[in-house]
């Protein structure tokens with residue numbers, strides 16, 4: 001039972017039966033409403049036509065009743081014949097009642113001489129035409145006053161003093177109206193059944209036609225999911241499916257790009273990690289292959305081996321830093337940091353390296369800056385940029401750091417008088433393992449990961465980094481970071 005209900009709910013969750021039901025209901029309900037409205041309208045009209053017909057005839061008859069003084073003497077054959085004819089014509093019964101409420105004539109001959117006290121009779125005695133339709137028993141009962149032609153008649157009540165001479169009561173059968181209604185109703189049902197069949201087929205067709213494009217796109221998506229194809233999806237049956245297809249194709253191509261870049265990253269990592277190991281192996285093998293190697297050669301080779309180990313260590317450390325940056329920004333440890341002090345501290349640490357390479361370090365602070373940042377990560381950013389500016393510099397060169405801020409951001413500018421970056425390389429420098437000139441970079445220590453780490457750290461702070469460079473002239477990196485940290489979550 002429970003299972004059946006679940007099944008029912010699942011069936012209605014699908015769009016196809018829903019559309020089918022909606023079309024069916026929208027098609028059938030107006031049809032049914034129209035049938036009952038037409039039948040009802042016919043009935044009211046037929047009954048009112050019958051009432052006015054009969055009333056017109058009764059009016060003529062009441063004049064005859066007065067003329068033949070029928071209320072005093074009911075023996076007039078002319079009137080009796082007219083009354084019988086009327087009774088037969090409408091398949092009903094006619095009663096003539098005088099103003100003493102006595103039945104003067106009953107065409108059924110049952111109630112003559114009896115007294116009738118009913119609301120309708122009394123109202124008619126006061127001059128009113130009363131009619132009542134009893135649809136269940138199939139007749140209309142009418143009472144009309146028998147007035148002297150001089151007295152006022154009609155629907156308007158008359159003063160009690162001008163009472164009618166009597167009342168004519170007639171019950172008229174409405175069998176023929178019911179029969180016509182029956183015929184009409186049967187015809188309407190036949191039409192309704194035809195309409196129902198047509199609507200049923202139309203509902204099936206419409207729901208199929210509307211859902212078909214979605215089924216097609218589901219099939220296409222499944223094909224991609226199952227791995228049968230990698231082709232872009234295109235279901236042009238309707239605009240909606242076209243949009244779904246386009247959106248999916250975009251996701252697919254983005255995934256391909258991500259996958260490619262991941263594969264490239266993995267192969268780069270293995271290559272970069274292997275290079276120092278290969279060098280170490282070559283150095284070690286050449287030592288092992290020689291006999292009686294002088295101690296100086298040993299020392300020289302051992303130094304080279306140690307350098308390669310340092311390089312391997314640096315690559316591993318940089319990789320770990322990069323992986324850390326790739327995590328979500330919830331890993332940020334935000335605090336209010338005095339950026340002036342931070343820059344000064346980093347410059348003090350790097351000054352010995354700069355002096356060693358005969359490079360002048362200049363710091364210009366436009367204004368004091370305090371910002372909500374992750375101190376460790378921002379230290380890494382400034383250190384990387386400064387280290388690069390020193391590394392890729394020329395003899396007797398300079399590096400200038402400028403700190404400024406507006407009401408929203410602070411900017412750190414690191415300018416150098418170094419070798420510069422070629423225009424076609426500038427867009428690649430943030431890629432992992434990218435180094436501008438591999439052969440020339442070999443002399444300068446580096447992993448190609450520094451700027452990738454730097455950029456990730458800046459993006460985590462919702463900041464930006466920009467490089468402007470002139471080959472042989474120098475490079476300027478500008479980092480812009482919001483003063484207050486805005487978390488996305």
Ligand code: ADP
Pocket residue numbers: 384388389392416418419420421429434435436437441445446447448449450451452475
């Ligand atoms: P690396 O470890 O090689 O320094 P980075 O990611 O820090 O790696 O930098 C990528 C490349 O960008 C460097 O190899 C270098 O060719 C170039 N580069 C970075 N900074 C500078 C600079 N200040 N001047 C010239 N070239 C630079």
